[in-house]
Amino acid sequence: MEGHFLTDRGQVRSHNEDSGGIYSNNRGQYLAIIADGMGGHQAGDVASEMATTLLEEKWRKNEGLESPEEVEQWLKQALEETNTSIYQHSLERKECQGMGTTVVAAVCTEDFITVAHIGDSRCYLYNEYSFKQITEDHSLVNALVQSGQISKDDAMYHPRKNVVLKALGTGDFVEPDIQTINWENGDILLLCSDGLTDKVQDDELAGFIKSTNEIEEVGKKLIDLANERGGEDNVSLIIIQLETSVGEGEPSC
Template identity: 30%
Template sequence: MARVELFARTEIGCVRERNEDAFVVANVRTGERGLRPGTTLQELGIGVTLIGVCDGMGGAAAGDIASKIGAETLYETLMSSTPLGDHASVQEAMLSAVAAANRAILDYARSHPGKRGMGTTMTAALVYGHELYVLNVGDSRGYLRRGRALTQLTTDHSVVGQMIASGQLTPEQGRSYEHRNVLLQALGVQPVIQPEIVHVSLRAGDVLLMCSDGLTGPLEDARILELMLKYQDPVRCCRALTEAACAAGGPDNVTVAVGRFVGEGLQIPQGREPVSVRRASHTLQ
Protein backbone atom coordinates (compact mmCIF):
# COMPACT_ATOMS: atom_id res chain seq x y z
CA MET A 1 0.00 0.00 0.00
CA ALA A 2 1.44 3.37 -1.02
CA ARG A 3 0.99 5.93 1.71
CA VAL A 4 2.15 9.28 3.01
CA GLU A 5 3.36 9.70 6.58
CA LEU A 6 2.90 13.29 7.80
CA PHE A 7 3.70 15.57 10.65
CA ALA A 8 3.98 19.33 11.24
CA ARG A 9 5.31 21.61 13.94
CA THR A 10 5.43 25.34 14.66
CA GLU A 11 7.58 27.30 17.12
CA ILE A 12 7.57 30.96 18.12
CA GLY A 13 11.38 31.20 17.83
CA CYS A 14 13.69 33.20 20.06
CA VAL A 15 12.87 36.80 19.12
CA ARG A 16 9.19 37.25 18.22
CA GLU A 17 6.59 37.98 20.89
CA ARG A 18 3.91 35.88 19.19
CA ASN A 19 3.58 33.23 16.54
CA GLU A 20 2.19 34.58 13.26
CA ASP A 21 2.59 31.28 11.40
CA ALA A 22 -0.20 28.76 10.84
CA PHE A 23 -0.40 25.33 9.27
CA VAL A 24 -3.08 22.89 8.21
CA VAL A 25 -2.84 19.15 7.65
CA ALA A 26 -5.99 17.39 6.46
CA ASN A 27 -7.50 14.34 4.83
CA VAL A 28 -9.73 15.92 2.20
CA ARG A 29 -11.67 12.69 1.65
CA THR A 30 -12.82 12.42 5.27
CA GLY A 31 -12.61 16.08 6.23
CA GLU A 32 -10.44 15.20 9.22
CA ARG A 33 -7.78 17.79 10.03
CA GLY A 34 -5.05 18.31 12.58
CA LEU A 35 -2.33 15.91 13.70
CA ARG A 36 -4.46 12.81 14.14
CA PRO A 37 -4.12 9.19 13.00
CA GLY A 38 -6.46 9.79 10.07
CA THR A 39 -4.34 12.66 8.76
CA THR A 40 -0.78 11.77 9.72
CA LEU A 41 -1.02 8.44 7.86
CA GLN A 42 -2.97 8.47 4.60
CA GLU A 43 -3.23 5.90 1.85
CA LEU A 44 -2.46 7.31 -1.59
CA GLY A 45 -5.02 6.85 -4.34
CA ILE A 46 -8.05 6.84 -2.06
CA GLY A 47 -8.40 10.51 -1.30
CA VAL A 48 -6.56 13.82 -1.39
CA THR A 49 -4.00 14.95 1.18
CA LEU A 50 -3.67 18.64 2.10
CA ILE A 51 -0.65 20.31 3.68
CA GLY A 52 -0.52 24.10 4.01
CA VAL A 53 1.84 26.61 5.63
CA CYS A 54 1.05 30.32 6.05
CA ASP A 55 3.42 32.98 7.40
CA GLY A 56 1.56 36.09 8.53
CA MET A 57 2.94 39.57 8.22
CA GLY A 58 1.97 42.92 9.63
CA GLY A 59 2.95 42.66 13.28
CA ALA A 60 0.48 44.91 15.06
CA ALA A 61 -1.60 44.73 11.90
CA ALA A 62 -2.51 41.15 12.83
CA GLY A 63 -0.31 38.86 10.81
CA ASP A 64 -1.41 36.02 13.09
CA ILE A 65 -5.04 36.62 12.09
CA ALA A 66 -4.12 36.78 8.40
CA SER A 67 -2.29 33.43 8.50
CA LYS A 68 -5.17 31.81 10.39
CA ILE A 69 -7.71 33.14 7.88
CA GLY A 70 -5.52 31.87 5.05
CA ALA A 71 -5.20 28.36 6.48
CA GLU A 72 -8.90 28.14 7.42
CA THR A 73 -10.10 29.40 4.04
CA LEU A 74 -7.74 27.04 2.22
CA TYR A 75 -9.21 24.06 4.06
CA GLU A 76 -12.85 25.14 3.85
CA THR A 77 -12.71 26.00 0.14
CA LEU A 78 -11.04 22.72 -0.76
CA MET A 79 -13.62 20.79 1.25
CA SER A 80 -16.43 22.54 -0.62
CA SER A 81 -14.74 21.59 -3.91
CA THR A 82 -14.83 17.83 -3.26
CA PRO A 83 -14.99 15.32 -4.77
CA LEU A 84 -11.94 16.08 -6.89
CA GLY A 85 -12.29 13.81 -9.91
CA ASP A 86 -9.18 14.45 -11.97
CA HIS A 87 -5.91 16.35 -12.08
CA ALA A 88 -7.49 19.41 -13.72
CA SER A 89 -10.06 19.69 -10.93
CA VAL A 90 -7.30 19.51 -8.30
CA GLN A 91 -5.53 22.50 -9.77
CA GLU A 92 -8.78 24.42 -10.24
CA ALA A 93 -9.67 23.77 -6.60
CA MET A 94 -6.27 25.05 -5.45
CA LEU A 95 -6.66 28.24 -7.46
CA SER A 96 -10.17 28.76 -6.11
CA ALA A 97 -8.90 28.28 -2.57
CA VAL A 98 -6.04 30.77 -2.82
CA ALA A 99 -8.31 33.35 -4.48
CA ALA A 100 -10.88 32.88 -1.70
CA ALA A 101 -8.18 33.27 0.95
CA ASN A 102 -6.96 36.49 -0.64
CA ARG A 103 -10.51 37.92 -0.70
CA ALA A 104 -11.20 36.84 2.88
CA ILE A 105 -8.12 38.63 4.24
CA LEU A 106 -8.82 41.75 2.17
CA ASP A 107 -12.42 41.80 3.44
CA TYR A 108 -11.30 41.41 7.04
CA ALA A 109 -8.82 44.28 6.73
CA ARG A 110 -11.47 46.54 5.15
CA SER A 111 -13.91 45.87 8.00
CA HIS A 112 -11.18 46.33 10.65
CA PRO A 113 -9.34 49.56 9.73
CA GLY A 114 -6.73 49.02 12.43
CA LYS A 115 -5.63 45.85 10.65
CA ARG A 116 -4.80 47.44 7.30
CA GLY A 117 -1.48 46.08 6.11
CA MET A 118 -2.09 42.52 7.31
CA GLY A 119 -1.21 39.72 4.94
CA THR A 120 0.24 36.24 4.71
CA THR A 121 2.24 33.96 2.50
CA MET A 122 0.74 30.63 1.49
CA THR A 123 2.41 27.43 0.37
CA ALA A 124 -0.07 24.58 -0.04
CA ALA A 125 0.36 21.02 -1.29
CA LEU A 126 -2.27 18.58 -2.51
CA VAL A 127 -1.37 14.94 -3.06
CA TYR A 128 -3.70 13.34 -5.61
CA GLY A 129 -2.88 9.74 -6.39
CA HIS A 130 0.86 9.63 -6.92
CA GLU A 131 1.01 13.23 -8.09
CA LEU A 132 2.02 16.25 -6.02
CA TYR A 133 0.75 19.78 -6.64
CA VAL A 134 2.25 22.72 -4.72
CA LEU A 135 0.77 26.21 -4.87
CA ASN A 136 2.77 29.21 -3.70
CA VAL A 137 2.31 32.91 -3.00
CA GLY A 138 5.12 34.63 -1.11
CA ASP A 139 8.39 33.23 0.25
CA SER A 140 7.38 30.21 2.27
CA ARG A 141 8.78 27.19 0.48
CA GLY A 142 8.15 23.67 -0.70
CA TYR A 143 11.06 21.25 -1.14
CA LEU A 144 11.30 17.64 -2.24
CA ARG A 145 14.10 15.36 -1.08
CA ARG A 146 14.79 12.48 -3.45
CA GLY A 147 17.66 10.29 -2.36
CA ARG A 148 20.43 12.56 -1.13
CA ALA A 149 19.35 15.61 -3.17
CA LEU A 150 17.06 18.43 -2.03
CA THR A 151 15.12 20.34 -4.70
CA GLN A 152 13.35 23.63 -4.03
CA LEU A 153 10.00 23.30 -5.81
CA THR A 154 8.66 26.80 -5.26
CA THR A 155 9.94 30.19 -6.41
CA ASP A 156 10.29 32.92 -3.79
CA HIS A 157 8.00 35.83 -4.62
CA SER A 158 10.43 38.35 -3.16
CA VAL A 159 12.97 40.88 -4.35
CA VAL A 160 15.80 38.44 -3.63
CA GLY A 161 13.92 35.52 -5.20
CA GLN A 162 13.46 37.47 -8.41
CA MET A 163 17.12 38.53 -8.46
CA ILE A 164 18.27 34.94 -7.94
CA ALA A 165 15.92 33.68 -10.65
CA SER A 166 17.29 36.28 -13.10
CA GLY A 167 20.91 35.48 -12.25
CA GLN A 168 21.66 38.82 -10.55
CA LEU A 169 22.42 37.11 -7.26
CA THR A 170 23.53 33.65 -6.21
CA PRO A 171 21.52 31.93 -3.45
CA GLU A 172 24.49 32.48 -1.12
CA GLN A 173 24.55 36.22 -1.88
CA GLY A 174 20.81 36.40 -1.42
CA ARG A 175 21.07 35.24 2.20
CA SER A 176 22.83 38.47 3.21
CA TYR A 177 21.16 40.86 0.75
CA GLU A 178 19.83 43.99 2.46
CA HIS A 179 16.27 43.71 1.11
CA ARG A 180 15.93 39.94 1.35
CA ASN A 181 12.67 40.17 3.33
CA VAL A 182 10.81 42.40 0.85
CA LEU A 183 7.94 40.41 -0.67
CA LEU A 184 6.57 40.97 -4.16
CA GLN A 185 3.42 39.00 -3.42
CA ALA A 186 1.32 38.04 -0.40
CA LEU A 187 -2.32 37.28 0.27
CA GLY A 188 -4.52 40.09 1.54
CA VAL A 189 -2.42 42.93 0.13
CA GLN A 190 -3.78 43.43 -3.40
CA PRO A 191 -6.95 42.23 -5.20
CA VAL A 192 -4.85 40.59 -7.92
CA ILE A 193 -2.46 37.74 -7.11
CA GLN A 194 -0.25 35.57 -9.30
CA PRO A 195 0.14 32.18 -7.63
CA GLU A 196 2.45 29.53 -9.00
CA ILE A 197 1.47 25.85 -9.19
CA VAL A 198 4.19 23.21 -9.36
CA HIS A 199 3.44 19.62 -10.42
CA VAL A 200 5.71 16.68 -9.60
CA SER A 201 5.25 12.93 -10.08
CA LEU A 202 6.18 11.22 -6.82
CA ARG A 203 8.63 8.37 -6.41
CA ALA A 204 9.09 5.86 -3.60
CA GLY A 205 11.09 7.40 -0.77
CA ASP A 206 10.41 11.03 -1.71
CA VAL A 207 10.10 13.41 1.24
CA LEU A 208 8.15 16.67 1.01
CA LEU A 209 9.12 19.64 3.18
CA MET A 210 6.86 22.68 3.52
CA CYS A 211 8.17 25.54 5.63
CA SER A 212 8.05 29.20 6.52
CA ASP A 213 11.13 31.37 6.10
CA GLY A 214 11.79 31.00 9.80
CA LEU A 215 13.51 27.77 8.76
CA THR A 216 15.24 28.85 5.56
CA GLY A 217 16.45 32.16 7.01
CA PRO A 218 18.80 30.77 9.67
CA LEU A 219 19.51 27.40 8.01
CA GLU A 220 21.13 26.82 4.63
CA ASP A 221 19.71 24.15 2.35
CA ALA A 222 22.74 21.92 3.01
CA ARG A 223 21.98 21.91 6.73
CA ILE A 224 18.28 21.24 6.11
CA LEU A 225 19.19 18.29 3.89
CA GLU A 226 21.63 16.98 6.49
CA LEU A 227 18.87 16.89 9.12
CA MET A 228 16.32 15.37 6.75
CA LEU A 229 18.75 12.56 5.95
CA LYS A 230 19.54 11.97 9.61
CA TYR A 231 15.91 11.92 10.80
CA GLN A 232 13.73 9.82 8.48
CA ASP A 233 10.64 9.79 10.71
CA PRO A 234 8.50 12.91 10.03
CA VAL A 235 7.88 13.56 13.74
CA ARG A 236 11.58 13.50 14.63
CA CYS A 237 12.47 15.40 11.45
CA CYS A 238 10.06 18.25 12.23
CA ARG A 239 11.43 18.51 15.75
CA ALA A 240 15.06 18.47 14.59
CA LEU A 241 14.46 21.17 11.97
CA THR A 242 12.59 23.57 14.27
CA GLU A 243 15.10 23.06 17.07
CA ALA A 244 18.01 23.69 14.69
CA ALA A 245 16.42 26.94 13.51
CA CYS A 246 16.02 28.07 17.13
CA ALA A 247 19.59 27.03 17.96
CA ALA A 248 20.76 29.19 15.05
CA GLY A 249 19.16 32.24 16.65
CA GLY A 250 15.49 31.67 15.92
CA PRO A 251 14.98 35.18 14.51
CA ASP A 252 11.46 34.39 13.27
CA ASN A 253 8.59 32.02 13.86
CA VAL A 254 9.39 28.66 12.30
CA THR A 255 6.90 26.19 10.88
CA VAL A 256 7.64 22.93 9.10
CA ALA A 257 5.55 20.10 7.68
CA VAL A 258 7.13 16.88 6.45
CA GLY A 259 5.52 14.16 4.35
CA ARG A 260 7.29 10.88 3.53
CA PHE A 261 6.00 8.79 0.61
CA VAL A 262 6.52 5.06 1.02
CA GLY A 263 4.98 1.67 0.25
CA GLU A 264 4.19 -0.55 -2.71
CA GLY A 265 2.75 1.04 -5.83
CA LEU A 266 5.00 4.07 -6.00
CA GLN A 267 7.47 4.04 -8.86
CA ILE A 268 11.05 3.47 -7.75
CA PRO A 269 13.44 6.25 -8.88
CA GLN A 270 15.89 5.19 -11.56
CA GLY A 271 19.41 5.74 -10.25
CA ARG A 272 19.86 9.39 -9.33
CA GLU A 273 16.66 10.38 -11.11
CA PRO A 274 16.20 14.15 -10.76
CA VAL A 275 12.92 15.71 -9.71
CA SER A 276 11.03 16.78 -12.84
CA VAL A 277 9.18 20.01 -12.02
CA ARG A 278 6.38 21.38 -14.18
CA ARG A 279 5.33 24.86 -13.18
CA ALA A 280 2.78 27.44 -14.29
CA SER A 281 1.83 30.91 -13.04
CA HIS A 282 -1.75 32.16 -12.92
CA THR A 283 -3.33 35.60 -12.50
CA LEU A 284 -6.36 35.66 -10.21
CA GLN A 285 -8.72 38.29 -8.86
Protein backbone atom coordinates in the same frame (compact mmCIF):
# COMPACT_ATOMS: atom_id res chain seq x y z
CA MET B 1 1.08 8.82 3.71
CA GLU B 2 2.60 10.02 6.94
CA GLY B 3 2.75 13.74 7.68
CA HIS B 4 3.55 16.10 10.54
CA PHE B 5 3.04 19.85 11.04
CA LEU B 6 5.25 21.64 13.56
CA THR B 7 5.45 25.32 14.46
CA ASP B 8 7.44 27.32 17.00
CA ARG B 9 7.35 30.97 18.12
CA GLY B 10 11.14 31.18 18.01
CA GLN B 11 13.46 32.92 20.44
CA VAL B 12 12.62 36.58 19.82
CA ARG B 13 9.02 37.12 18.64
CA SER B 14 6.35 37.65 21.30
CA HIS B 15 3.76 35.71 19.30
CA ASN B 16 3.51 33.31 16.39
CA GLU B 17 2.27 34.72 13.08
CA ASP B 18 2.63 31.39 11.28
CA SER B 19 -0.26 29.02 10.74
CA GLY B 20 -0.77 25.72 8.97
CA GLY B 21 -1.77 22.10 9.09
CA ILE B 22 -2.51 18.90 7.17
CA TYR B 23 -6.14 18.26 6.27
CA SER B 24 -8.09 15.42 4.65
CA ASN B 25 -11.05 15.65 2.26
CA ASN B 26 -13.84 13.12 1.78
CA ARG B 27 -11.61 10.94 -0.41
CA GLY B 28 -8.72 10.79 2.05
CA GLN B 29 -6.56 13.09 -0.08
CA TYR B 30 -4.38 15.53 1.83
CA LEU B 31 -3.91 19.28 1.72
CA ALA B 32 -0.84 20.65 3.51
CA ILE B 33 -0.61 24.39 4.25
CA ILE B 34 2.04 26.73 5.65
CA ALA B 35 1.12 30.43 5.96
CA ASP B 36 3.46 33.13 7.30
CA GLY B 37 1.54 36.27 8.25
CA MET B 38 2.67 39.88 8.01
CA GLY B 39 1.22 43.14 9.29
CA GLY B 40 1.32 45.32 12.39
CA HIS B 41 -0.63 44.96 15.64
CA GLN B 42 -0.71 41.16 15.31
CA ALA B 43 -2.69 41.44 12.06
CA GLY B 44 -0.29 38.91 10.56
CA ASP B 45 -1.80 36.33 12.91
CA VAL B 46 -5.22 37.13 11.51
CA ALA B 47 -4.15 36.84 7.88
CA SER B 48 -2.30 33.53 8.25
CA GLU B 49 -5.05 32.00 10.40
CA MET B 50 -7.72 33.11 7.92
CA ALA B 51 -5.76 31.61 5.03
CA THR B 52 -5.39 28.27 6.78
CA THR B 53 -8.97 28.13 8.07
CA LEU B 54 -10.61 29.13 4.79
CA LEU B 55 -8.54 26.70 2.72
CA GLU B 56 -9.21 23.91 5.22
CA GLU B 57 -12.96 24.55 5.09
CA LYS B 58 -12.98 24.45 1.30
CA TRP B 59 -10.88 21.28 1.24
CA ARG B 60 -12.99 19.34 3.76
CA LYS B 61 -16.07 19.97 1.61
CA ASN B 62 -14.28 18.59 -1.44
CA GLU B 63 -15.53 15.23 -2.71
CA GLY B 64 -12.17 14.32 -4.25
CA LEU B 65 -10.19 15.30 -7.31
CA GLU B 66 -9.04 12.88 -9.97
CA SER B 67 -6.54 14.65 -12.22
CA PRO B 68 -3.74 17.21 -11.86
CA GLU B 69 -5.81 19.61 -13.96
CA GLU B 70 -8.71 19.39 -11.50
CA VAL B 71 -6.39 19.92 -8.52
CA GLU B 72 -4.65 22.88 -10.13
CA GLN B 73 -8.00 24.52 -10.92
CA TRP B 74 -9.25 23.87 -7.38
CA LEU B 75 -6.14 25.41 -5.81
CA LYS B 76 -6.28 28.45 -8.09
CA GLN B 77 -9.94 29.14 -7.31
CA ALA B 78 -9.56 28.43 -3.58
CA LEU B 79 -6.60 30.79 -3.25
CA GLU B 80 -8.31 33.54 -5.25
CA GLU B 81 -11.42 33.30 -3.05
CA THR B 82 -9.29 33.25 0.11
CA ASN B 83 -7.36 36.28 -1.11
CA THR B 84 -10.60 38.19 -1.60
CA SER B 85 -11.83 37.28 1.90
CA ILE B 86 -8.59 38.37 3.60
CA TYR B 87 -8.39 41.59 1.60
CA GLN B 88 -12.01 42.52 2.37
CA HIS B 89 -11.39 41.79 6.05
CA SER B 90 -8.42 44.18 6.03
CA LEU B 91 -10.46 46.94 4.42
CA GLU B 92 -13.24 46.62 6.98
CA ARG B 93 -11.00 46.76 10.06
CA LYS B 94 -8.52 49.55 10.66
CA GLU B 95 -6.26 47.38 12.81
CA CYS B 96 -5.93 44.90 9.94
CA GLN B 97 -5.10 47.34 7.14
CA GLY B 98 -2.14 46.17 5.07
CA MET B 99 -2.08 42.68 6.49
CA GLY B 100 -1.25 39.69 4.33
CA THR B 101 0.37 36.30 4.38
CA THR B 102 2.62 34.09 2.35
CA VAL B 103 1.23 30.65 1.62
CA VAL B 104 2.53 27.38 0.28
CA ALA B 105 -0.02 24.60 -0.16
CA ALA B 106 0.36 21.07 -1.49
CA VAL B 107 -2.36 18.61 -2.47
CA CYS B 108 -0.96 15.11 -2.01
CA THR B 109 -2.48 12.09 -3.76
CA GLU B 110 -1.02 8.60 -4.15
CA ASP B 111 0.28 9.45 -7.64
CA PHE B 112 1.15 13.14 -7.72
CA ILE B 113 1.63 16.35 -5.75
CA THR B 114 0.26 19.73 -6.81
CA VAL B 115 1.95 22.70 -5.18
CA ALA B 116 0.75 26.32 -5.12
CA HIS B 117 2.58 29.21 -3.50
CA ILE B 118 2.53 32.96 -3.01
CA GLY B 119 5.48 34.69 -1.33
CA ASP B 120 8.64 33.13 0.09
CA SER B 121 7.38 30.11 2.02
CA ARG B 122 8.89 27.13 0.23
CA CYS B 123 8.36 23.55 -0.88
CA TYR B 124 11.14 20.99 -1.34
CA LEU B 125 11.03 17.41 -2.64
CA TYR B 126 13.43 14.65 -1.68
CA ASN B 127 13.62 11.53 -3.85
CA GLU B 128 16.26 9.00 -4.86
CA TYR B 129 17.76 11.48 -7.33
CA SER B 130 17.99 14.74 -5.41
CA PHE B 131 16.73 17.16 -2.77
CA LYS B 132 15.30 20.10 -4.70
CA GLN B 133 13.48 23.34 -4.02
CA ILE B 134 10.43 23.23 -6.30
CA THR B 135 9.05 26.71 -5.58
CA GLU B 136 10.59 30.03 -6.61
CA ASP B 137 10.49 32.75 -3.93
CA HIS B 138 8.39 35.81 -4.76
CA SER B 139 10.94 38.01 -3.01
CA LEU B 140 13.16 40.98 -3.73
CA VAL B 141 16.40 39.08 -3.19
CA ASN B 142 15.32 36.22 -5.45
CA ALA B 143 14.51 38.72 -8.18
CA LEU B 144 18.01 40.17 -7.72
CA VAL B 145 19.52 36.67 -7.90
CA GLN B 146 17.59 35.80 -11.05
CA SER B 147 18.68 39.05 -12.72
CA GLY B 148 22.32 38.33 -11.85
CA GLN B 149 22.71 41.38 -9.58
CA ILE B 150 23.62 39.32 -6.50
CA SER B 151 24.65 35.72 -5.83
CA LYS B 152 22.66 33.13 -3.88
CA ASP B 153 25.19 33.44 -1.07
CA ASP B 154 24.72 37.23 -1.04
CA ALA B 155 20.96 36.71 -0.78
CA MET B 156 21.35 34.88 2.55
CA TYR B 157 22.69 38.06 4.18
CA HIS B 158 20.99 40.80 2.18
CA PRO B 159 19.44 43.47 4.47
CA ARG B 160 16.12 43.23 2.61
CA LYS B 161 15.99 39.44 2.30
CA ASN B 162 12.54 39.28 3.91
CA VAL B 163 10.85 41.68 1.47
CA VAL B 164 8.21 39.74 -0.49
CA LEU B 165 6.91 40.89 -3.86
CA LYS B 166 3.65 38.98 -3.69
CA ALA B 167 1.40 38.01 -0.76
CA LEU B 168 -2.09 36.68 -0.14
CA GLY B 169 -4.64 39.29 0.96
CA THR B 170 -2.74 42.50 0.20
CA GLY B 171 -4.73 43.37 -2.93
CA ASP B 172 -7.94 42.52 -4.72
CA PHE B 173 -6.25 39.93 -6.94
CA VAL B 174 -3.23 37.66 -6.71
CA GLU B 175 -2.04 34.88 -9.01
CA PRO B 176 -0.34 31.88 -7.39
CA ASP B 177 2.34 29.79 -9.03
CA ILE B 178 1.01 26.23 -9.41
CA GLN B 179 2.77 23.08 -10.58
CA THR B 180 2.23 19.32 -10.47
CA ILE B 181 4.98 16.74 -9.98
CA ASN B 182 4.98 12.97 -9.65
CA TRP B 183 6.23 11.24 -6.53
CA GLU B 184 7.00 7.65 -5.61
CA ASN B 185 7.08 5.47 -2.54
CA GLY B 186 9.60 6.82 -0.01
CA ASP B 187 9.70 10.36 -1.41
CA ILE B 188 9.51 13.18 1.14
CA LEU B 189 7.90 16.61 0.81
CA LEU B 190 9.01 19.56 2.97
CA LEU B 191 6.99 22.77 3.26
CA CYS B 192 8.34 25.58 5.43
CA SER B 193 8.29 29.25 6.32
CA ASP B 194 11.34 31.48 5.89
CA GLY B 195 11.99 31.23 9.62
CA LEU B 196 13.58 27.89 8.77
CA THR B 197 15.29 28.67 5.46
CA ASP B 198 16.81 31.91 6.77
CA LYS B 199 18.74 29.83 9.32
CA VAL B 200 19.28 26.44 7.67
CA GLN B 201 20.78 26.19 4.19
CA ASP B 202 19.58 23.79 1.53
CA ASP B 203 22.45 21.32 1.87
CA GLU B 204 21.80 21.15 5.62
CA LEU B 205 18.08 20.61 5.04
CA ALA B 206 18.96 17.78 2.67
CA GLY B 207 21.19 16.15 5.28
CA PHE B 208 18.39 16.09 7.84
CA ILE B 209 15.74 14.92 5.38
CA LYS B 210 17.98 12.10 4.10
CA SER B 211 18.64 10.84 7.63
CA THR B 212 17.12 7.62 8.90
CA ASN B 213 15.29 9.38 11.73
CA GLU B 214 11.49 9.42 11.90
CA ILE B 215 10.15 12.41 9.99
CA GLU B 216 8.59 14.00 13.09
CA GLU B 217 11.97 13.82 14.83
CA VAL B 218 13.61 15.38 11.76
CA GLY B 219 11.16 18.27 11.97
CA LYS B 220 11.88 18.84 15.66
CA LYS B 221 15.63 18.82 15.02
CA LEU B 222 15.28 21.40 12.23
CA ILE B 223 13.26 23.74 14.45
CA ASP B 224 15.78 23.31 17.26
CA LEU B 225 18.63 24.20 14.88
CA ALA B 226 16.86 27.37 13.66
CA ASN B 227 16.35 28.41 17.28
CA GLU B 228 19.95 27.63 18.20
CA ARG B 229 21.06 29.98 15.42
CA GLY B 230 19.07 32.89 16.79
CA GLY B 231 15.43 32.04 16.16
CA GLU B 232 14.55 35.63 15.30
CA ASP B 233 11.47 34.52 13.37
CA ASN B 234 8.66 32.02 13.85
CA VAL B 235 9.56 28.62 12.42
CA SER B 236 7.01 26.31 10.80
CA LEU B 237 7.28 23.19 8.67
CA ILE B 238 5.40 20.21 7.32
CA ILE B 239 7.08 16.94 6.38
CA ILE B 240 5.09 14.35 4.42
CA GLN B 241 6.39 10.98 3.28
CA LEU B 242 4.68 8.74 0.76
CA GLU B 243 4.64 5.23 2.18
CA THR B 244 2.77 2.14 1.03
CA SER B 245 2.00 -0.71 3.38
CA VAL B 246 4.00 -3.84 2.71
CA GLY B 247 1.91 -6.43 0.89
CA GLU B 248 -1.13 -4.19 0.56
CA GLY B 249 -0.14 -1.44 -1.85
CA GLU B 250 -2.32 1.06 -0.03
CA PRO B 251 -1.11 4.31 1.58
CA SER B 252 -0.65 4.29 5.32
CA CYS B 253 -1.74 7.47 7.06
